[in-house]
Amino acid sequence: MPDRPTDDAALLAAAREGDLAAFEALVREHTRTVFAHALRFFGDQTAAEDTVQEVWIKVYRSLGSFDGRAKFSTWLYRVTRNTCLDSVRAGARRPIPVDPIDAIAAPGDLADEVALTVSVEAAMRALAPEDRDAFSAVALFGLTYAEVAETLQIPVGTVKSRVFRARRSLAHLLDFPKAGV
């Protein structure tokens, strides 16, 4: 096996020195997370794929300007979120509207993993954007409440509320009394 650093900080440091293999390791490690965020944001596979590419190109171009004080995941979340929002502001892409009815899990949908993912992702898309944003930062990118608060420029208490609200909404959309059966 290659003697290569595996933690984000070490890979990032190597990538900043021009080690493309280290950058590729970061890409392979985090692409799924970026893709999930973009897919939940746009509700469209192609838009999510394009966003992933844009995110990584931006990250690559900004390697030299990343000061290393924040975690890589915090930076990646910020770039991903901004890329999605910029794309909408520029009129390049538009999130597909969600009908909350479609987000309600069908009976039996939670039985297997694939169906579970489909149901959970549909419910994610039905969340209020600000709740989904905070929940994504915490649950997908692994940020702390304080990091989300700093990134989104909102109080920590607001982050907690949004994340909790997201969880309650998801539980309702997934019809949690049934889920508990």
Next chain:
Amino acid sequence: MECYDAQATISEALDGTAPDAATLEAAKQHCRDCADCVAFVRALDLIQRAPLPEPPADLADRVMEAVRLEVVAEQALAAEQARSVSVAAAAPETPGQAIGVTPEIASVAELDSTASSVANSRPGAEKTTPFPLSRGQSRPRPAVLAAWMGAAALLVVSAGTVGVMGIRVMSQERSGLPSQADVNVATVQRDAGSAVQPAAPPPAESTPASSGGGASVSAGPNYIVFKQTAYRLVGPSSSSKGQMASLGTITTSLGGGDSRSRNVLGTTGAPGVYVENDQGELLEFQPLERTFEGRTYRLRSADLPAFGAWPAMPSGITQPTSADGSPTFSVVSADPSGVKIYRLTSSTVSEGIAVAPSTSASDAAGGNPNWTWWTPAP
């Protein structure tokens, strides 16, 4: 404790920010006894366990393909900048200015300006313009386009400089002054030759051959190819030619002299070769080697179109059509430094190994923008 508070406490605990132990225990106790809260906790567990949506299997490959294009664009840009500096430095000395032939000077300034406008494509320069590359869709990106425009501009500059030199030579012939055109024409020839290369990053280090004796500054890598083996310039050698045997000849300018046939010398049992430059210095070149799974491999290449060009795939090895090396190559594993090693899809590593473009400067391939092919050292 009320349901809302219990669920909020559980939610915070999931995120690693549990309140005090007593509050958490009270919330847990509530959730054991309350049917709604039991269901809520089970729903949270389901959400936690749900696998993330799976991106297409080739998405990361496409991302890296786009990043590599970015790297190539950067390298082309760096090379163009280095060359434009070289041309600009030479231009004021030309008598073309004195006889009113100055358009190429303006062009160099424009080229510098163009290059600067693209400079923010390098790491460290934040850009906000997205350049999506969807599957099956290959939109040219501004950085790449600009780099190629830079190369095209360089050709125009080079042609202009050749014209100026021609006038200069005629002028010098008339005036009886010694001509310096030989030195400068060699630079232009190399520049024109390497401008058609996919990319030519600046040299990893400056070499005596490229900085002394009045030779032109070399902006590209300092390789020669002799008998399909690539050698890199080490520097002037103090060895005596008398102790060496002639191994054959190669045609090269060595970056500063005429592109002409030169003797390649060597000593028995030593891997390096030696070539004399126009200043009479004996230059030492060593083969490029890399080790993989305990075996040493040497870099092989087709003949270079000009000194300063990067080694490329030797004849007989088909250029891959995909970033993942297919269909020519299949990945084997990575070497200790993490560089992916490929083999011929139809063969084994005992025949040779390949390395994808744009490794780091510290790698034996030294940032070569081409696929490189390595065979076991004799």
